[in-house]
Amino acid sequence: MPGENLSREEARERGRLLTVDGYDVALDVRSAVAGGADAATFRSRTTIRFRCAEPGATSFADLLAPSVGAVTLNGRALDPAEVFDGTRIALADLAAENTLVVDAQCAYSRTGEGLHRFVDPEDGEVYLYTQYEPADSRRVFANFEQPDLKAPFTFEVTAPEGWLVLSNGAQEGPAEAGRHRFATTQPISTYITAVVAGPYHYVTDTYRRAFDGGTSPSSAAESGGGSELEIPLGALCRKGLARHFDADDIFTVTKQGLDFFHDHFDFPYPFGKYDQAFVPEYNLGAMENPGCVTFREEFIFRGKVTEASYERRANVILHEMAHMWFGDLVTMHWWDDLWLKESYADFMGSFAQVGATRFTDGWITFANRRKSWAYRADQLPSTHPITADIRDLEDAKLNFDGITYAKGASVLKQLVAYVGQDAFLEGARRYFKRHAYGNTRLADLLAVLEETSGRDLAAWSRAWLETAGVNSLTPQVTYDAQDRITELSILQEASPEQPELRPHRVAVGLYRRLDADSALVRYARAEVDVAGPRTAVPELAGVERPELVLVNDEDLTYCKTRFDEGSLATLRARLGDLTDPLARALCWAAVWGLTRDGLMPARDFLALVRQFAGAETVVGVLQSVLGQAEAALEHYVAPEYRERAARELAEGALRELRLAEPGSGHQLSWARHFAAVATTAADLQLLQGLLNGTAKIDGLAVDQELRWAFLVPLATHGVADEAAIGAELARDDTASGKRHQVRCLAARPAAEVKAAAWADVVESDALSNALVEATLSGFAQPSQRELLAPYTPRYFTVIERIWRERSIEIGMSVVRGLFPSWQVDRATLDAADAWLAERPEAAPALRRLVLEKRDDLGRALRAQACDEAAGPRP
The missing domain is CATH 1.20.930 (Transcription Elongation Factor S-II; Chain A)
Known part of the structure; x- marks a missing residue:
């Protein structure tokens, strides 16, 4: 639609002209229930007070709505047919001070963008929530949709009586006739405003913290020489999930995070209350709306999950909490500097997780899983610098990627090693105090970090933030006749497309067995600054020959780790003998990188998985490695060897499933992996037996979620028909069950099934976002290549x-x-x-x-x- 894709130049000009003083937004969502199953629109009335630097100038407001009933500018009624084109409201002859009032009918969403409406198939209840980033608040109310036009917001929501309604600010008094009014927010950007409404299950708690000086919290009660911050906490989910809702664990992590960030940021949480809503059919992991954070409800676990799932949830909770400072309190001017919030939140999520919670393996998971996402994105033709060139909103939408998040976090991790943790955190504290409730660019952050570290970061920024691509670091080692190192050098390479060689602070670890039957342990280490194509490490000269040289030990930098021939031979024979879990995770990630780059045959990677994954102690790393094995089988094994490779992988998975500790997370991981790679009649028969109870594996509880995991391959290979899938839905007639059913139906190996699934997502727009995803997941089965x-x-x-x-x-x-x-x-x-x-x-x-x-x-x-x-x- 013309005008929908706002450009950077348009935003810059509007930002130059306008200053927004405040919004009053009134939404009437009673139609969500009163409108019946086909409820389509709700009333949205917005009043915007703003100033114009050049009286007489022309600008525009943003709105995506089916219809506009009235537009008033400075008391003058404008004809909606003349000023509204479906995406923008033209504003001509602006005064120095202006008031715009827009009364519109806005559309409920089924795509997770704007105000999403969900009807629970289990009980017919209706649930609403908003999701805006980067620019979908204009689907709910008229506004100036760009991050640098921050303003205070006052929301009023009229909803069906008895509903819980939340927004960014606290509710002011009890609702009257379904009308809920909320406290005016601090100045925030449009994309982080929020409304959640419906018959949600709501649990509360309170966080309290005393301050002995420093920055006084705005909501604190003064007490003698110090002050106390009290933050009301809330957690909510659909009623149908209430029996699975472990709110106590969520509040524990929340309080640990608030303690950690208050300790390190010296700037009290600035947005009053802290609600966390777990909502259905959510497109993202979570969204950092201040005071009203939203999460995908899959973080409420309906069945047994591994500790890695709880770790992941804690990481996301802390990531979003870090955004309260990095992103909400201080916001980027435009989406070019999206990294200013996302890279920091990604880093701080793991930093806080390791420093404040029981999940002390956070950096191990980051090294193996999160950075793999970054390495993949950074080798695509669409790779971009961390500080990206974002021309418009479509560009912005696609840049929520592994570079902006995980590569940025990796680079910050290296920056901490470069300038020191104290200087890094002091820079953050100055950044918050200097730019609170404002907008920043890259230069603003570098300025405070240079102040606190005493280093000139311009060259570092050019190398790491303003160029794209990933370097490879390879050890080159020579030995004397006594098997001692004569020279160890690190060779740095870049791709022809992205030729930048960067400075790296790395730790080089040397590993060997202390005797023939012992594990591989590190016996020597050196830290060095790598620069240019070749860097010597003189500290390691004279050291006895290692079996393994790990050039990015401790994961200090962002690089593709390569090995010399001797080290690679050691990994092929003894990868599982590495005792240090981080070193082991780095080696798993490195051999996966070799496989993806076509430097290690995929069947060799699968052989490593079959031989050594059973010894992996960190369940998050195990799950990551097993997922990579499934991808290698589907995409990287040569076709003539795929059938045998699948059989061998399934045999290994079943062996480890039977050997794993009964009831453990490792056993559950192997069960899911076995289901994912099962292809033979015997394997499928075992899955069917586990479903119907005729087969058992000691300690393996086949709960509802695992039943669906087993049913997918049975449907894919034609063992489970429509009736069997329908019977499973009857056991689990819930929103989750419906998504699983749709996936299984689309996975069946029949031409008419594929035609129907294709039509559902290509020719029709009737499915919700969640059911589109489920259909796509079922449709695209690599084992059905001829059919597709x-x-x-x-x-x-x-x-x-x-x-x-x-x-x-x-x-x-x-x-x-x-x-x-x-x-x-x-x-x-x-x-x-x-x-x-x-x-x-x-x-x-x-x-x-x-x-x-x-x-x-x-x-x-x-x-x-x-x-x-x-x-x-x-």
Whole structure:
């Protein structure tokens, strides 16, 4: 729609002209229930008070709404038909001080963008919540939708009586006739305003903290020479999930996080209350709306999960909490500097997790899982500097990626090693005090860090924040006749496309066995600053020959870790003998990187998994490695070897499943992995037996979530038919059950099934975002390559229409989910190349998505060629 995609230049000009003094937003959502099953719209009335630096100038407000009933500017009624084009409200002849009133009918969302409406199939209850980032608050109320036009907000929501209604501010007094009024917020950006409404299950607690000086909390009660901060805490979910809701654990992590950030930031939490809402059909992991944080409800666990799932939830809670300071209190001017909040929150989430909670393996998980996301994104043709060039909102939507989050966090982790933790945290404290409730750019952050560290960070910023790509670090070692190191050097390489060589602070660890039967332990270490293509490490000269050289030990820098031949041979034989869990996680991540880069045959990686994954003690690393094994089997093993590789992987998984400690998280991880790789009749029969109770594995409780995990492969291979899937839904007639059912139905191996699933997501927009995702997940089964082959050419004929007609969230899901990744061959690669060559004027964001998926396909072809060249295995 013209005008929907706001450009950076338009935002910059509007930001130059306007200063926003406040919003009053009144929403009437009684139609969510009164409108019945087909409720479509709600009333939105917004009053905006703002100033204009150039009286007489023209600007615009943003609004995506089906209809506008009235627009008034400075008491003058404007004709909506003349000033509203479906996306913007034209504002001409502005005064120095202005009041804009817009009365509109806005649409409920089924895509997770704007005000999402969900009807619980279990009990028919209706639930609402908002999700805006980067620019969907304009789907709910008229505004100036850009992050640098911050203002105080006052919300009033009229809802069905008896509903719980929350917003950023605390509710002022009891609701009257369903009308809830909320306290005016501090100045915040439009994209972090929020409303949650419905018959939610709500649990409360309180956080209290005394301060002995420093910054006085605005909401504190003064007490003698110090003060006390009291923060009301709330946690909520759908009523249907209340029996699974472990709010006590959520509050424990919340309080630990608030303690940690208050200790380190010296700036009390600035937004009053702290509600955390777990909501259905959520597109993201969570969103940092101040005072009203939203999370995907999958963080409420309906069945047994591993400790890694609790660790992940804690990390997300702390990530969002860090945003209260990095992002909400101090916000980037434009989406170019999205990293100013996301990189910091990603780093601080792990930093706080390790420093404040029971999840002390946080940096291990970060090294193995989070950084893998970054390395993948940084090797795509769409890679970009951490400080990105964001031309418009479509660009912004696609830059919530592994570079902005995990690479940025990795770079900050290295910065801490470079300037010191004390200087780093003092820089953060000055940043908050200096820019509270304002907007910043890269230069503002560098300024405070230079002040506190005494270092000139301009060169560091150019190398790490303003260039793209990832370097490889490889050890080169020579020995004398006594098997002692004569020289150890680190070779740094970059890709031809991104040739920047960077400064790295690294620890080099040397590992060996102390005797023939012992584990691999570190016996020597040196820390060095790597610069240029070759850096010597003289501290290690004269040390006895190691079996393994680990060039990024302790994970201080962001790089692809490579090995010399001797070290790689050691890992092939003894990876599981590494006693240090972080070193082991780094080695797992490194061999996965070799596999993805076509430098290690995929079957060799699978052999490492079969041989050593059973000894992995950190369950989060185990789950990550098993997921990588599944990806290697699907995409990187040469086709002629895939059937045998799948059989061997399943045999190994079943062996470890039976050997694992009964009832443990490791056993559950192996059970899910076995289901994911099961293909033979015997394996599928065992899964069916575990479902119907005729087979048992000691300690394995087959709860409802695990039942669905077993049913997916049974459906995919034609063992479970529509009746069996329907019977499972009858056991679990819930929102989660419905999503699982839709996935299983779409996974069945029949042409008519695939045609129906394709039509559901391509030809119709009736499905919600969650059911679109479930359909896509079921449709694209790599084991059904021949069945899916006709959809390869069809994909390239429909994606432009989908991008044009659907919301960006649904468009992204469908374009990614239907790309023919199942067809790893030259013809598919040529089809993608032809589409890109023939459509240079297609939307840049759409082209980026296709280009990224095309790159994944090319990588898979190279990996398969590597695997094929390795020849048959005994």
